[in-house]
Amino acid sequence: MTTTATAARPRRARRRLRLADGVWRLRMMTLAGIATVLITRAYLAATGYPRIGGGGIHIGHVVWGGLLMIAALTVALVWAGDRARVWTALLGGVGIGLFVDEVGKYLTTTNDYFYRPAAAIIYLVFAALLVLAALLGRDTAASGAGDASGAAGASGASERLAGAAQIAANGLVSGLTPDERDHATRLLDGCADQDRDAVLRLLAQAQHRDPGRLTRAVERVRGWTEWIAGLRWTETVVFVLLILSRVIVAIIFIAQAAGGEPHSTDAGAITASAFTRGASAVLTIAAVVMRIRGRRLTAYRLAKAAILLDLIVTEVFNFHDSQFGAVAELPHLVLAFVFISIWQRQVEAQTSPAS
Known part of the structure; x- marks a missing residue:
């Protein structure tokens, strides 16, 4: 009978709890790695690719990359708090950048640093990390916005409670900024009263902390971007430049x-x-047609699909053919993606049932 009861007992689902700021730290690590690769390549080209060591010994920068990744893991395993996670992301990102920059040496028997596919592989590694961060961020937002009823709602409430508790525990070590405190408080909406009160007491114990320079810089850039996106002619300029660049480049290729x-x-x-x-150009033309017809949300989704196709697929081939000269094509694609994402969020907020 005991065996039967045990077998009939519902199996408890395993959930892996994510850090409240994990997606942001993943993006920080990736951006640090990208900057490291670009700076390293520029420095080596400017100095004539010097060798560190003598005789038959050459200390490649992959060694320093490995040491920095060890340092990042050490910080993550030993220390707690916001500052420790920042150092983990930065040290890990620089270490990954130095490591992956020498991927050509790992894949060739001649230790060829200039192996042609290396640039495409490096780009693909960092693009995959950014795509992963975007997917995790969207998944986290979706779970946080779920209905507070039923099993799914209970799961979402427990995850929000755990996220708020993480922020509160981090605040006991590093203090909390007003935005972090407000975010933790919003996460507690829909949680059980006794659980919410317990976390609120922890939040009350956390000291006040002013936003760091990096946070202030990010918020300032975000504010400028949203201000520019709200200008009268910005959308027209972005779509005109996007269709001209995509169609002309497609015809050339x-x-x-x-x-x-x-x-x-x-x-x-x-x-x-x-x-x-060619496929990106077709999607861009379709986006412009939809925008002219007033179907803004469809237009933004088609335009984002065209940009993502270029960023995730086309640029891999571009880096393989043009090497790091392909970096010149990325800024306007990224800016167009950012602006279109802002406009898409605004339209979705206006058309959502809750609005």
Whole structure:
């Protein structure tokens, strides 16, 4: 009978609790890694690729990358608090950047630092990390906005409670900024009274902390971006530049692929780019048509799909063919993606049932 009762008992689902600021720290680590690769490549090119060591010994910067990743793990395992997580993200990001920058040496028997696919591999690593951060951030937001009824609601409430408790515990070590305190308080909405009161007491014990320089800089940039996005002609300028750049570049690559571009270092990359850039151009044209017809949300989704296709797929081929010169194409794509994301969120907020 005991065995039967035990077998009939519902199996408890296992949940992996995420840190409240984990997605932001993942983005910070990735951006630190990207900056490290670009700075390292620029420095080595400017100094003629010096060798550190003598005789048959060469201390590559992958060694320093490994040491920095060890340092990041040490900080994460030993210390608690906001400052420790910042150092973990920065040290880990720089270490990953130094490590992955020498990927060409790991994949070739000749230890070729200039192995052509290396640039594409490096780009793909960091693009994958940013995509992962975006997916985790969207998943976290969706779980936090769930209905407070039923099993799903109970699960969401427990996760929000745990997130608020994490922020409160972190505040006991590092203090809390007003935004962090408000965020933790909002997470407690819908939680059981006794649980909410317990976490609120912890929040009350946390000392006040002014936002750091990095946080203030990020908030300032975010404010400027939203202000520019709200200007009258910004949307028109973004869509015009987006369609001109996507369509013109697609035509150029299709012509190169069809004519067998003699100056191309990799015809396969040119051909693949022609297909993906052509698809991106079609999506962009469709987005403009939808925007003219007044279907703003559909237009923004199509435009984001076109940009994501370029960022996730096309740029891999671009880095393989053009090496790190492909970086020049990224800023306007990223800016267009940011602006369109802002407008999409505004439209979704206006059309949501709760509004």
